[in-house]
Amino acid sequence: MTFFTFVLITALIAFVSWLKTKGEDNSAQGYFLAGRGLSATVIGFSMVLTSLSTEQLVGVNASSYISNFSIIAWTVQSVVPLCVLALFLLPRYLKGGFTTIPEFFEERYDKQTRQIMSLLFLVAYTFVMIPGALYSGAIAFTQIFDITGMFGVSFNTALWGVVWLIGIIGGIYAIFGGLKAVAVSDTLNGFALIIGGTMIPFFALKFLGDGSLSKGVDIVTSSHIEKLTAWGAAGDPVPWTTIFTGILIVNFFYWTTNQAIIQRSLAAKSLAEGQKGILYAGIFLLFLPVLLNVPGLISFHIFGNSLGNIDLAYPTLVSKVLPKPLLGFFTACLFGAILSTFNSFINSAATLFCYDIYKPIFNKNISDEDLIKVAKIAGTIIAIVSMIIAPLLQYGTGGLFLLLKRFAGFFNIPIVALVAVGFLNKTVSGKAARITVLLHVILYFSLVWIFKVKLNFVHVMGGLFVFDIIAMFTLGSVFKREKPYVPSVKNKSDVDLTNWKYAKETSTLLVLGLCYLYCVLSPIGLAGGNSLTKITMVFAVIALVLIGALNIKKKKVTKAVCEEY
Numbered sequence: 024m025t026f027f028t029f030v031l032i033t034a035l036i037a038f039v040s041w042l043k044t045k046g047e048d049n050s051a052q053g054y055f056l057a058g059r060g061l062s063a064t065v066i067g068f069s070m071v072l073t074s075l076s077t078e079q080l081v082g083v084n085a086s087s088y089i090s091n092f093s094i095i096a097w098t099v100q101s102v103v104p105l106c107v108l109a110l111f112l113l114p115r116y117l118k119g120g121f122t123t124i125p126e127f128f129e130e131r132y133d134k135q136t137r138q139i140m141s142l143l144f145l146v147a148y149t150f151v152m153i154p155g156a157l158y159s160g161a162i163a164f165t166q167i168f169d170i171t172g173m174f175g176v177s178f179n180t181a182l183w184g185v186v187w188l189i190g191i192i193g194g195i196y197a198i199f200g201g202l203k204a205v206a207v208s209d210t211l212n213g214f215a216l217i218i219g220g221t222m223i224p225f226f227a228l229k230f231l232g233d234g235s236l237s238k239g240v241d242i243v244t245s246s247h248i249e250k251l252t253a254w255g256a257a258g259d260p261v262p263w264t265t266i267f268t269g270i271l272i273v274n275f276f277y278w279t280t281n282q283a284i285i286q287r288s289l290a291a292k293s294l295a296e297g298q299k300g301i302l303y304a305g306i307f308l309l310f311l312p313v314l315l316n317v318p319g320l321i322s323f324h325i326f327g328n329s330l331g332n333i334d335l336a337y338p339t340l341v342s343k344v345l346p347k348p349l350l351g352f353f354t355a356c357l358f359g360a361i362l363s364t365f366n367s368f369i370n371s372a373a374t375l376f377c378y379d380i381y382k383p384i385f386n387k388n389i390s391d392e393d394l395i396k397v398a399k400i401a402g403t404i405i406a407i408v409s410m411i412i413a414p415l416l417q418y419g420t421g422g423l424f425l426l427l428k429r430f431a432g433f434f435n436i437p438i439v440a441l442v443a444v445g446f447l448n449k450t451v452s453g454k455a456a457r458i459t460v461l462l463h464v465i466l467y468f469s470l471v472w473i474f475k476v477k478l479n480f481v482h483v484m485g486g487l488f489v490f491d492i493i494a495m496f497t498l499g500s501v502f503k504r505e506k507p508y509v510p511s512v513k514n515k516s517d518v519d520l521t522n523w524k525y526a527k528e529t530s531t532l533l534v535l536g537l538c539y540l541y542c543v544l545s546p547i548g549l550a551g552g553n554s555l556t557k558i559t560m561v562f563a564v565i566a567l568v569l570i571g572a573l574n575i576k577k578k579k580v581t582k583a584v585c586e587e588y
Contacts, residue, residue, distance in 0.1 A: 027351065028348075028350075028351025028352055028354075028355070029351040029352075029354045029355045029358070031351075031355075032215070032351070032352055032355035032356075033355045033358055033359070036208055036211045036212060036215070036355075036359060037208070039207075039211060055122060055286075055370075055374045055377075055378070055398075059289075059290055059291070059292060059516065059517075059518055060290070060292045061206055061287060061290045061291055061292060061296070061300070062292060062296055062300070063291075063296045063297075063299035063300040063303060064210060064300070064303070065206050065207065065209075065210050065287075065300070066206070066287045066288055066290075066291055066296065066297060066299075066300025066301065066303075066304075067299070067300040067301070067302075067303030067304045067307070068209055068210040068213035068214070068303075068304075069205070069206040069209035069210060069213075069287045069363075069367070070284055070287050070288070070300065070301065070304040071213060071304045071307045071308065072209040072210075072212055072213045072216065072359075072360060072363040072364075073209065073283055073284060073287070073363055073364055073367040073368075074101075074277070074284065074364070075216070075311070075314075075360060075363075075364075076155075076156040076159065076160065076360050076361055076363065076364035076365075077156065077159035077160040077162070077163045077357055077360060077361055079098065079159075079311075079315050080159070080163065080220070080314065080315065080337055080357070080360070081159040081162055081163055081334050081337050081338065082159060082334065082427075083095075083097070083098065083315040083316060083319070084315060084316065084318050084319030084322065084336055084337040084340075085319060085333040085334045085335075085336050085337065086260045086319065086333075087250070087315075087316040087317075087318075087319030087320050087323075088319035088320070088322045088323050088330070088333055088336035088337075089323075089333045089336075090250070090255075090259050090260050091249065091250045091251070091252050091253070091255065091259060092250070092251060092252060092253045092312065092316050092320075092544050093252070093253055093254065093255025093259045093260055093261040093262070093263070094260050094261050094316070095253050095311075095312055095315075095316060095540075095544070096253070096255075096261045096265065096266045096270045097261070097270060097273075097274070097428065098308060098311050098312075098315060099308055099309055099311060099312065099537060099540060100266065100270060100271065100274055100537065101274045101277070101278050101305070101308050102305040102308055102309060102533045102534065102536070102537050103271070103274070103534065103537070104271075104274050104275040104277075104278040104279045105278050105301050105302065105304060105305040105308070105533070106302070106305065106530035106533055106534065107275070107279060108278060108279045108285075108288070108301055109297075109298040109301040109302055109526055109530065110298075110526060110527070110530060112279050113288055113291075113294065113297050113298060113301065114294055114520060114522070115446070115510070116285070116288070116289060117289070117291070117294055117297065117514075117516045117518060117520060118510075118511070118513075118514050118515065118516065118520060119510070119511060119515055119516075120514075120515025120516040120517075121289060122289065122374065122378050123141070123282055123286075123374055123375055123378050123379055124140075124144075124280050124281075124282050124285055124438075124442075125137040125138070125140045125141045125144070125282075125375065125379045126378070126379070127442070127445065128140050128441060128445070128453075128456075130508075130510075130511075131445040131508050132441070132445070132451075132452065132453035132456050133452070133453030133454075134383065135453060135457065136441070136453040136456050136457055137379055138379060138380060138383075138384070139457055139460065140438060140441065140460075141375045141376075141379035141380055142380075143433075143434040143437075143438065143460070144282055144371075144372070144375050144434070144438075145372055145375055145376060145405075146434070147431065147433075147434045147435075148283070148368045148371065148372045148405065149372065149405050149408050149409055149412075150408075150409075150412055150430075151427055151430050151431060152283075152364075152368055152427070152431075153364075153365060153368045153369065153372075153405070153406075153409035153413075154409045154410075154412040154413040154415075154416060155413075155416065155427045156361055156364040156365050156368070157186050157189055157190055157361070157365065157409060157410060157413035158182075158186065158413040158414065158416040158417070159334075159361075160185075160186075160189050160357065160358075160360075160361035161182050161185040161186040161189060161413065161414070162182070162334055162335070162338060162417075163337070163338045163341075163357055164185045164189070164354070164357070164358075165178065165181045165182055165185055165338075166335060166338030166339060166341075166342060169342075170184070170185060179414070179417070182414050182417060183414045186410055186413045186414050187410055189358075189361055189362075189365070190365070190406055190407075190409065190410035190413070191410075192362075193361065193362045193365040193366060193369075193406075194365075194369065194402070194403065194406040198369065198373075198399045198402040198403055198406070205363070205366045205367055205370055206287060206290070208359070208362070208363070208366075209363045209367070211359075212356070212359030212360065212362070212363055215352075215355065215356045215359060216356045216359060216360055218356070219352060219353045219355075219356030219357070220313075220314040220356065221313065221314070222345065222349060222353060223314075223318050223337075223340065223341055223344070223345065223353075224313060224314075224317040224318055224321065226344045226345055226346065227239070227317075227318060227321040227322075227325070227340055227344045228240055228243070228321060229344075230325070230343070230344040231243070231321055231324055231325060239321075242324060243317075243320055243321060243324060244549055244552075245552070246324070247323070247324070248549065248550055248551070248552055249550060250320055250323065251320070251544055251548075251549040251550040252544055252545055252546065252550035253540070253541055253544035253545065254541070254544075254545055254546075254550075261481070262479055262481075264482070265479055265481035265482060265485070267485075268481060268482055268484070268485025268486070269432075269436075269479075269480075269481035269482060269483065269484030269485035269486075269488070270481055271485075272435075272436055272439055272484060272485060272488045273428070273431065273432075273435050273436070273481075273484060275439050276435035276436070276438055276439045277435070279439075279442070280438050280439060280442050282371040282374065282375055283367045283368045283370075283371035286367075286370075286371050286374065287300070288300065288301055291518065292518060293518050293519040293520075293521070294518065294519060294520045294521060294522060294523070295519070295521055295522065295523040295524075296523075298522065298523040298526045299523050299526075302523075302526065302529045302530065302533065305529075305530075305533045306529075306533065306536075309533070309536045309537065309540060312540070312544075318336075318337055318340055318341075319336050319337065321340065322336040322337065322339065322340045323336075325340065325343070325344075326339065326340075341353065365406075369402045369405060369406055370402070372401070372402065372405050373398035373399070373401045373402040373405070374398070376397075376398070376401040377394050377397055377398050377401065381394075381397055381401075382394065428480075428481075429471065429480050432467050432471070432480060432483070432484045432487075433463075433464055433467055433468070435484075436463060436467075436484050436487055436488050436491060437459065437460045437463045437464075437491055439488065440459070440463075440488055440491035440492055440495065441456050441459075441460070441495075443492065444456075444492060444495045444496070444499075445508075448495075448496070448499065448508075449504075449507040449508040449509070450499060450503045450504050450507050450508070451495050451496065451498075451499030451502075451503070451504070452499060452502040452503055452504045453504075454498075454502040455494075455495055455498035455499040455501075455502045456495060458494075458498055458502075459491050459494045459495045459498060462490075462491075462494060463487055463490070463491050466487060466490070467483065467484075467487055470483050470487075471483060531566075531569050532566060535562060535565060535566050535569070538562070539559075539562040542562070
């Protein structure tokens, strides 16, 4: 019954996605950018589901199981870069008509810098991000379906088998579909995942409370309340000081420069739709602790320290508390999340390879049909390499999520540095940028793996971001552009660049929501055993005052413009 439900839900989503996208634009822009026709809802759900895979469901819950809620800094803090993306960066990206983020690097620096940064993206996707999604998905499937017991094989054999099964199915879906198909299926899977993901803490709390939901809530909020803090100490997975250093920079990379995420907003039918989609994603992110942290906390209350591998905390909880009739539906939700991340990164990797490497170097006049063929071949090769690497992640220490974040430090920090300097400065040259990237890679590897500095690797990331900025300005004083960079005044994307009228108000509420969440998960909130009533009232008043102030300012600006005309 579980397997039948799983196949039925998965096939239904695939069928609906096919219906929604059949007969779509078969041009290169249709394949890579969905014809620049995505709506806000599709953009928002697709951005969230691309980032929300079993890597997070398994890895973040594992951290909350063994430690506390400090790990939320990697997820909820993302609302800050999302607001920056919506208000400041997306208008520039759309105006420039960029298909890939490295295209900006060529316009701002030079062609060599664009190609080097594209290679960094491709290495990151192939060896870190895609394998992470496959591995975490395979762990969840292996545990939920008890593959080892069902087929009488070892855990390692089961892991390899499931990784390749997921990879082959997902690879076929990703390689023969385009961005529109991926984005539409993401939306459908997103709705399903909200329902399926919320079921786990619901049934887990009832299980913990011997059938009583309120009793389960009382247990997790009254015992071991030190686990409810998001302000990590020095020995926790995320010390609170890292919130303002490396993690902030990494989140800026992921949500404002990462091709797999940005590609959805680049495909928006208008700036307003893109901004709405981005901010919708931010609203969803604030509620992610319900899916990504609460189950890990409940696992601790149910299993204690009995689990040998912390990455088993979430799948073990699911198999323990979820009613069997719902297991097939939930597994289909997980499969959709895995496919979403896998499909998105394969599609984005193929886009990067075709537009930044193959087309400019090997065949500038290639037809759209041939370019799509090249994309499918490149996607196939990347998928196979990722499937080989994915099972090897089981030998990492400290949990999957933090292992992947540690390796990401090679590429995410210099990419953000290049974007920041690119917008803030007009004279730093491509040569200065390339030397800085090389220095960053050497320094990061030396500090984290050779010298093994005692600092948390996130602090190392934050320090190297400052180093990258200083290095670029220093080298840029010697290696300058022949002509200062001047952004194009022409709208190259041919989409409406009118701002969404509620973008600023929504961004303000998102930042306030983030602050509220950190107050709730602190010694003055749940972690101190205190009532949330006063905190809620204070933030409600602040929100009303700020929104009122923004509206008054907007009316004054509008009145001044009207009087001028």
